[in-house]
Amino acid sequence: MKPYFIIFILGPTGVGKTSISIFLAKRLKTEILSCDSRQFYQELKIGSSRPTIKELESVPHHFIGHLTIHESYNAKCFEKDSLKKMKQLFKKYSILIMVGGSGLYEKSITEGLSDIPNIDLNIRNNLIYNFKKKEFFSSKEIQKLSKIPTNIDRNNPRRLIRYLEIVRSTGKNPSFFFKKKNLRFFLTLKIGLTLPREEIYIRINKRVEKMIQMGLLEEACRYYPYKHLNSLQTIGYKEIFDFLSKKKQSFHEAIEEIKKNTRRYAKRQLTWYRKDPSITWFHPKEKEKIFYFILNKVEMGNTGFEPVTPCL
Structure with a gap:
């Protein structure tokens, strides 16, 4: 065949x-x-x-x-x-x-x-709201951003928000769930x-x-x-x-x-x-x-x- x-x-x-x-x-x-x-x-x-x-x-x-x-x-x-x-x-x-x-x-x-666990929508919406309001992340979030893998476009807010919402929802970096x-x-x-x-x-x-x-x-x-x-x-x-x-x-x-x-x-x-x-x-x-x-x-x-x- x-x-x-x-x-x-x-x-x-x-x-x-x-x-x-x-x-x-x-x-x-x-x-x-x-x-x-x-x-x-x-x-x-x-x-x-x-x-x-x-x-x-x-x-x-x-x-x-x-x-x-x-x-x-x-x-x-x-x-x-x-x-x-x-x-x-x-x-x-x-x-x-x-x-x-x-x-x-x-x-x-x-x-x-x-298979990443479901994300808390409140966390996602809060990240989106704060970013749109201030157009930048807080110093606390910036510390998390410093650990972002180099293959993620740091100029892409959607990718950054996706990364942060996983970290905040699960307490783990996305790479933990990679298979x-x-x-x-x-x-x-x-x-x-x-x-x-x-x-x-x-x-x-x-x-x-x-x-x-x-x-x-x-x-x-x-x-x-x-x-x-x-x-x-x-x-x-x-x-x-x-x-x-x-x-x-x-x-x-x-x-x-x-x-x-x-x-x-x-x-x-x-x-x-x-x-x-x-x-x-x-x-x-x-x-x-x-x-x-x-x-x-x-x-x-x-x-x-x-x-x-x-x-x-």
Whole structure:
């Protein structure tokens, strides 16, 4: 029996992952799973850069718009849900495609995440409230921050708050709960897409401008009453919420802030993925080269293949 494969299409925001994943899904006659946490929420159609209706209809997609902004969700939940969906889909296909730029969610599938005890929501909310109010942590919290592993981005408040809430809720560092990599019932192949940095930044700026034209301001205004929700603590919405709260002087300033923060996010994504030696990198225009590279790796030959019906 041929092995099951998950083909990951990875890379920074705006690089062209959606186009490549749809091309490959059509050529490989399979379906797509998203591991882009920004696209999970059904209300956030514009600011999350969700695939268009035409793109979604061209190939079956999973984990896009399957949640509401009011639902609590994390990478551990995604690990459980996506593995369940994969087992269902592998009854029809021997290969699936997963696409996205959320490194932790990709890691939840390739390696598995630790089972960290439930966090006291009061502790989480208190950390978020104090940080937003003061925009810095207390000296007591800073002492805890000094012990944070170097692989955690200290300029990322969400990562820092996550670290602190675990410490305060359990009395132990997150590393205490780490476990060995989980054995999976499938093999993985990681395809990375990249462009020169300046070209990525140009694409990001144009994408932001397009989102504004499509009605990002109106979409953000609609959900402004829920700006405190974790699902809305994301680039594109936070900056407009600041504008609506009069923390920004003008809408133009908010737009420029979205562009700047998105560029920084893309840089962090590249930093994360560059540390993974298992990723093979391609230019987004190298569609055929990527396709035949995949065929060679999964030992399917050079003429394509039909979905198989494996037994799980």
